[in-house]
């Protein structure tokens with residue numbers, strides 16, 4: 034039985050990935066971000082918690098990374114700071130976590146002879162699409178400190194493949210959504226404002242388009258990498274469907290049976306050249322090497338997100354702009 038370490042297991046995608054891999058029969062060590070409350074984030078809610086080995090750590094500490102990767106066969110590296118607006122305020126934290134933290138995990142994997150390292154990138158590295166759908170050859174454009182830090186992390190990861198033959202694959206998900214996502218993301222932001230009975234829906238720019246992929250589809254794609262041996266390669270993960278934020282709001286209003294007015298909140302508008310205007314994924318490379326494809330329709334995935342938000346509304350601070 035393979036022993037898998039998942040960093041960022043306390044997060045949105047990582048917690049679903051833990052559960053999926055556990056159900057597929059793998060032994061899981063889940064890295065949760067250390068805090069003095071011993072709070073394990075989304076894993077706290079997991080019905081599978083008793084079967085998961087949870088360890089609290091911080092990827093910025095190289096000693097700890099070396100220790101927690103001992104005896105591990107495969108690493109899924111998801112831990113990161115991921116909010117774009119917060120990256121305008123605290124770019125140094127993004128360098129420390131996303132770049133240096135990734136370096137620590139790579140070095141630890143190399144030292145401990147890990148047999149596969151799956152590094153999680155993001156579609157944000159592409160910036161506004163120069164062409165659609167976006168394939169892996171699309172130029173990289175660092176339109177935010179977050180994007181820049183992820184580009185650097187991806188390059189560091191690739192350098193470990195080229196320099197040291199670390200068996201490494203880069204997974205590059207486009208926007209992922211679903212239950213447990215934090216309110217900094219657009220879908221929970223819209224749903225929780227509406228469910229809390231807001232009189233107006235406070236949003237930023239409504240014109241950008243995104244490719245939304247349901248979290249279980251993203252996790253199935255990540256699982257597919259366990260079978261791949263295309264080391265040193267990057268693989269996009271997305272639905273291939275493009276929708277504007279305005280169209281998304283209309284769809285969510287329809288699903289929630291409401292029509293509240295939208296107010297553009299200046300604080301939520303990103304600097305002009307930083308806003309990524311268009312993203313739409315070409316996942317044909319991954320489909321060529323695996324049987325993976327997205328299964329959930331956007332409506333189905335949004336319904337599941339709505340159900341989760343209804344049951345967990347108390348966890349969200351919908352009246353605030355959550356960066």
Ligand SMILES: NC(=O)c1ccc[n+]([C@@H]2O[C@H](COP(=O)([O-])OP(=O)(O)OC[C@H]3O[C@@H](n4cnc5c(N)ncnc54)[C@H](O)[C@@H]3O)[C@@H](O)[C@H]2O)c1
Nearest residue numbers: 041043044045046066091092111112113155206207208209
């Ligand atoms: N959510 C998306 O739409 C999306 C899209 C593309 C790529 N990604 C990538 O997927 C990964 C997971 O994203 P997510 O949406 O689940 O985000 P998330 O914020 O829910 O999860 C990231 C986790 O990393 C942990 N973390 C942060 N700093 C840490 C540190 N120093 N040490 C240990 N753990 C630390 C946090 O506790 C958090 O739970 C990230 O690498 C992100 O860049 C996400």
